[in-house]
Amino acid sequence: MRLGNRPLVGRATGLFAVVFLAYGVGLSLTWRSLDATVGPAFFPAAGVSVAAMLLVRRALWPAVLAAIALAELLIDVHYGEPVHRIVGYVVANCLVPVIGAGVVLRWCRGRPDLRRRHDFTAFLLGGCLVGPLAGGLLGGWAGLREGGASWLAGALYWAAGDGIGVLVVATPILLWPVQRHILSRRRWETATVLAVTAALSVAAFSLGAPPAMLILPVLAWAAFRLDMIGAALAGLVIAVLANIMTRYGRGIFVNVALAVPTRVALTQLFLAVILVIALLIAQEVAGRTVAVQARESERRERLRLESLSGLAQRLSAALTPDDIGRAVVDEVLTEAGATAVNLGVISAGGQTLDWVVMAGYPPSVVAEYAGGVAIAEQTVATDAARTGRPVVVRSAVEYIHRYPAQANWVRSSGAETVVGWPLIDDRTPIGAVLLVWSESQPLDAAQLAYVSAVAAMVTQALVRARVYAAEDARATVLQAAVLPDSPAEVKGLELCVVYEPADVFEGLGGDWYDTLPLPGGRTYLAVGDVVGHGLPAVEDMAQLRSAGRALAHQGLSPGRVLAELNGFTRHASLGKFATMVVAITEPDGRMLAYASAGHPPPLVRRNRTDEVVRLDAASGPVLGPMPDADFPEAAVSIECGDILLMYTDGLVERRGLDIDEGIARAVKAVAGWGPDTCLTGICRDLPEILAPRPRADDVCLLAVRFD
Template identity: 55%
Template sequence: MSVSRTRDRVGFAAGLFGWVALPYLAGSVLSWQTFGAGIGPAFFPPAGVTVAAMLLTRRTMWPVIVAAIVVAELAVDLRYGAGWQSAVGFAVANSVEPLVGASLVLVWCKGPPDLRKREDLARFVAGAMVLGPLAGGMIGGLITSLRNQVDWSMAVMHWWAGDGVGVLMIGAPILLWPVQSHILRSRMLETMLVLTSMAALTVVSFRLALPPALFLLPVMAWAALRLDMIGAALCGGALAFTANGMANAGYTTFENLDLHRPGQLAIAQAFIAVVVLVAMLTAQEAGGRVTAVRQHQAEQRERARLETLANLGRLLSGAFTQKQIGDAVIGQVINDAGAQAVAVGLVSDEGAILEWVAMGGYPEFVVNELHESVAVSESTAATDAVRTGQPVVIRTVAEYRRRYPDNAKWMVASGGAAVVSWPLTVGGKAIGALVLAWADTQPLDTAQLAYTSAVATMIGQALVRARMYADEHARAAVLQAAVLPTSPIPIDGVDVGVSYEPADLVQGLGGDWYDALELSHGRTYLAVGDVVGHGLPAVEDMAQLRSAGRALALQGLAPAQLLSALNAFTRHASNGKFATMAVALLDSSSATLCYASAGHPPLLLRRASTGRVIRLPGAHGPVLGPVERATYSEGNVEVGEGDILVMYTDGLIERRGQDIESGMVRVEHIVGDWRGDESLPSACRELTQTLAPPPRNDDVCAIAIRFGAGMSSNDFQEFTDY
């Protein structure tokens, strides 16, 4: 291990120790002074800190957390006169508690729990809130009973209730913070009002001995419905802190129960926990309904976009002049896709001028101001996209005015609210720009930008086709080079090798393709496909299907959903009306691979540990295009470091006089003989040359993906986010 890596590990351990020890100290002191820790804490916030810390860090760092617990517990207990024996016992109890709770939850949830899911919330409650504190209570209750001469069962119940509430009120918000804190930031004033109202009404309820549910449940419902689960959890924390403080001051709503003081406090904690859990379940239900409505709306928008892409693809496939391309874009993007204005610019041959190929939806005075071209050197959204090769996304007029003060008057005068300028690229070089403008505020989210990217890709392809109309081979070659690079872009965590060999060695054009695209949240999209035919029509189909597949992957569709959507697209947008495809989605956080197939040969997985090659089962579905409303099944498999996924087209396994099964067996034997550490590009080339040497009757594409180390090691980032 290098010195720098050792320093990083030591630094992380030190930071983790501090993140646990400091809140633990603060919470323990608060418990001793305010929450009745003299007989065992009626409310123990550190219990939530420790179990959340273990759930958010890898097990190898748990000893650091235990060390922080022991140091902090001994310091506080000795400060308040608990004695060495009691302090050591309490330290053991408070270490065992999160170890048991976190271990159970991680096993049941197969990783850190997502409390937005009802199943994970139930497992979190059972493991971290019930069984963990009960295990710690068995030890801590014994020490408390001996130290304070109280009934052991009552001491256990008191410990269990206090720590269980601490886990729910403190641990739950910590776990929810990375995924829901944006809700609080967007409604900061409302969040403060809810928490203040909860604390104030709790004080009133306890002071006047009024039924707490009368005041508290409406506020909890408000928090749950407006601020989701994190709002309900924080509101519960405000309730717990305030209620326990009032109880310590002598105010309680459970003094009429025929129980000792610890029993009354335990019942109070149970009441608080039930109120908060009901609110969190309410938030889950409300969130589920809202998500369902939004998903339905998103599906409708996505359906409309897919129809627009299909129609645009159909129109552009028959457009051979710039005017035809412009008419198709204006008719589809303005009328069907919701944009109020669109402009398409193409860089002149000398590269100094951006000439407007098409412009629609703009007021006449804006068109007159823009004239027929703009110098690439000028500072505009369109020319910036051309110069940088990167999209320019502007969501507000204020942002446009800040970036382009000289041109802001055009946007204001035309009533624009949002603008996107997307580069039209060929072979990594920008040849023009697509500009979309909206009069209404737009989310410009991943789905909308993916749609814009797909439209820009189609326009770029059409413009290349128009420019190279006289030479079909040249046009097809440029198009294929634009969308199918000779080597994939490097992706963190995986090693990718590709071999593409066309059947036509002279022209080098075919309909096979591959894709390897890094997505957000540690996911990677992998695909291989084969369209019918050769030459320009096949390349056009390949380009459209590959671009549409990318757009759908960027929107977060699972493999089976992606193929279903792509099937509808293929029926309307392809020349051959027929294609096969295999799709895989790698989730590095869980080290799982989800895959689906549309009439494609099965994927192969070489296990690094044994060298064994397996065919991935469970992914079935018809080829893309012929079947209306086709459905596809998915398969899932866990992958490990060094495992190699092999994806290929049927040209690798089909030979005259040889059945497909024999070809697949030959592939398995060759892949099984790999060492595991060879260069994947070389291995793929050797594979295609061995099994499919020229002359070939079909195109051949093979892609191999080796999974790297540490795919699920997200603990450092997750903990620092907390």
């Protein structure tokens, strides 16, 4: 029930009108069945009142109670009830929702979600049992008629009718906000289920056939196909028809040789049992469906990670745009399940989007678009390349609506879901990657993060390929592309990096650092070292750094990042092994998770105590040699002003000096840093203090002060 943002009085007025009308209809249905042979099987008005109180905040409950009281008064007067009985009915029928809804809200700690077993149980106990029993204690007395049954029998009869009413009426009302989309997607099936339910119910009530044999199968159909809301609506149809049929002496148990109250009780029990069974079946089916979907999501995530790992490996060796295009086709089109893929780059004049590769399309589509697309033309790929923003189209209908001029290729290729992602280098779009699926895709955060990671990796590869054509500059440019002079700014962190190669003339080595803001406010920090020097070491470093960024962007923990990189290094690295330490800060910046692969331990200088802590609680083997190695991870608390130092072994290891002694010297040097010391200055001085030239190894360090 959406009441908008109108003033409280306006919302209360609207609520009053809705409850008054719905409650009045339910109460009238009950009154019209009072002279039946068996009597009313349920009291639908109770379901209206309980559902209303569960859906609105307590400040609006008086409007609900006023609507109940007025509807009860007017209809009871119309049917000639005496004053004392009307008063009893009003009080009892107000008591049912107040107590029932109050108990449910307390047990559920808020509005119940009947899809959850705990909330559904609380609804059954509180709304369908406790509330009706409380109302029945008063209503049983008010409903006593001359020569009628005892007060206790009347109370139980009242409670049973209210309980069934709450079950069959309140359940679909409460499920409507969260499950109506199921009915919208299957309108014809919903109508068929309800029609068949009505027909079989009438047959069961009229012909004396076993009701369970006719009704339970269609309830199971509703539960399996339409979830809980389908089963609830089918149950409502059955209950209404039971009430109407009893009006004409056609109740379910009308021919059973039992007293009228007993037959009524059996009718109520039958309705309650079959509906609860159907709802529980729907819950179980939904739970199993969710489990299957979770396993499928996990499988897709595993395939995406494998695809990213393979793509990183292929792109690291790609020297030309054609190499990059083949890698994208093999890893994204073949391994990740896309139906078709385009990789386009903006031409030198900026007038066209030229396809590097176009794969997975029918020949007619390839023939029409193989020459590229004018950048001004309205398509998913050109919009992404022109604006620098992703374009997501979730269905073919949406695509044709947004891009009517491109409808032919969508129909020809059978495209259902299309995503265009810009390739951005230094804030400038250089192209776009287009992914097409023939089946509808969820396009959840994980899938979009995968597309983003693919685009980021392809962008880096294209940038490298452009400069790699210049043989004399390719190694230098490659290293500069993956090792910027200064790290990207990260909110809440003061960052300083230093990289000094052992060969000051060539300047090429295998050490690297990385900082990357991650989704959710986390930050990825890494320092690594591949074996060797020169161009092979730079290539290894570049692909490991790129793969590490992509894996971290997917949300993997430090240990998982290293585990994935371990297999990658074994098969893709020219040097066949590398060391690396990974740390990820939490959004609040007060916890730091880390893991190490054969790397010297990072150091944390505590601002409050000047203590220097070695982060050596999560050490694993070097990357590459051990295919099934485990990489444990640990976490450490961080306070404002603390400084993290990550470094390569060139800072602490030298000829004639044991590495443990070198680390001890580093601890002593870091302990002498003051809280107001310039981070850039002390970081640039540290290599000369601990590892003065000439050096046999590169030195790389990353320092982070937590603000």
